[in-house]
Amino acid sequence: MTDNIARQYIHITGIVQGVGFRPFVYQLATQHALVGTVINDSEGVKIDVQxxxxxxxxxxxxxxxxxxxxSRIDDVTITERLLWSELEKPITFGIEQSQLRDSTTVCISPDQGLCDACKRDISNADSRYFQYPFTNCTHCGPRYSIIKALPYDRTTTSMQDFTLCPDCAKAYQNPLDRRYHAQPISCDCCGPWVTLYDAKLRVKSCTELPLIATKHTAIEQxxxxxxxxxxxxxxGIGGFHLACDATNPQAVANLRLxxxxxSKPLAIMVSDHSIAKEVVEGCDVEWQALESQARPIVLMRKRYPMWSRCETC
Ligand SMILES: [Zn+2]
Ligand SMILES: [Zn+2]
Known part of the structure; x- marks a missing residue:
């Protein structure tokens, strides 16, 4: 019978942190009734399982x-280990605290566009993420832009100054929650918010700028x-975006000035696929890139005549 039982040490490298890999391993191991642990360190994800x-x-x-x-798996190494003795053997499968190592082989995920589930949270009046501009989960949100060191944990990101509220802490600690160990997790109660300043005055530092509004009022204004x-x-999370109404020729001309x-193209932001189809045309590959989770800026052909009102845009 013992011959049928094995203990394996599985080391996975690639983009395996900040992408929900540990909860995925936890759920898979639990489904298979396996015992052991999974851990993140700067060399990747390591699973000790029996x-x-x-x-x-x-x-x-x-x-x-x-x-x-x-995630993106670059390499998987499986090594056999001596079976745990009855005394040492873990009773269940667990997720252990991340560890710091001297060597670094893990890759970090790029920032990701908002996922559909978070989009639904933002528009759901019963959700605590309702209209919260920094909503994210393990499947979306900032990664590379907020990271300061590895392994990828909240304390090594620019979110470390925001202490989790009890609701966020609960979600962060629950391996079955979509926001389990989502390092940028925050909500209306505990996270950053938006503030609107009047930048028309010339001041030495942005802290001297007159405050116009905060929270929802700031977005409306x-x-x-x-x-x-x-x-x-x-x-934004990766820098400043200068923005104006792309359908207002005078505003676009002012921005170009x-x-x-x-004459160089400016990036245009639209709310969804149907509006994008009115503005540009492209091949399948271009549409796939535009709608991919990374939400990159894609150079596509401008549709005429709708957006040809302006000589300069
Ligand atoms: Zn999400
Ligand atoms: Zn919170």
Whole structure:
């Protein structure tokens, strides 16, 4: 009977942190009734697991086949280990605290666009993420832009100054929650919020700028300014974005003048696929890239005549 049981040490490298890999391993191991641990360190994800040899074979195959969408597995090494004694053997499968190592072989996920589930949270009046601008989960949100050191943990990101509220802490600690160990997790109660400043005055530092509004009022006032033809600077996770109403020729002309960019294309943001189809045309590959989770800026052909009102845009 003992011959059928094995203990394996599985080391996985690639983009395996900040992409929900540990909860995925936890759920898979629990489904297979395996015991052991999974840990993150700067060399990747390491799994120490024991169970029936046949079960371990399907477990390791599914680790690769069903890996989280945002992950990228570069290498998997499986080493046999001595079986745990009855006294040492873990009773269940668990996730251990991340460890710091001298060597670093793990890759970090790029920032990811908002996922559909988080989009639903933002528009659900009963959700505590309702209209919260920094909503994210293990399947989406900032990664590379907020990281300061490895392994990827909240304390090594720019979110370390925001202490989790009890609700966020509960989600962060529950391996079955979509936000389990989502390092940028925050909500209306505990996370960063938006503030609107008037930048028309010339001041030495941005802390001297007159405050116009905070929270929802700030977003509403900013939208009003854009509608009025103003140019605004929005501080995102990776830097400042200068923005204006792309359908307002005068606002676009002012922006081009300010940026010293008379003809080079400017990135246009639209709310969804149907609006994008009115503005640009492209091949399948371009549409797939535009709608991929990374939400990159894609250079596509401008559709005429709808967006040809302006000589300069
Ligand atoms: Zn999400
Ligand atoms: Zn919170």
């Amino acid at each position: 169970g029936l040899r046949s079960t371990l074979a399907s477990f390791s195959a599914q680790l690769v086949e069903q890996a989280p969408t945002l 900013l939208a009003r300014k854009i509608k009025n033809g103003d140019i605004v600077a929005i501080k 300010l940026k010293h960019r008379p």
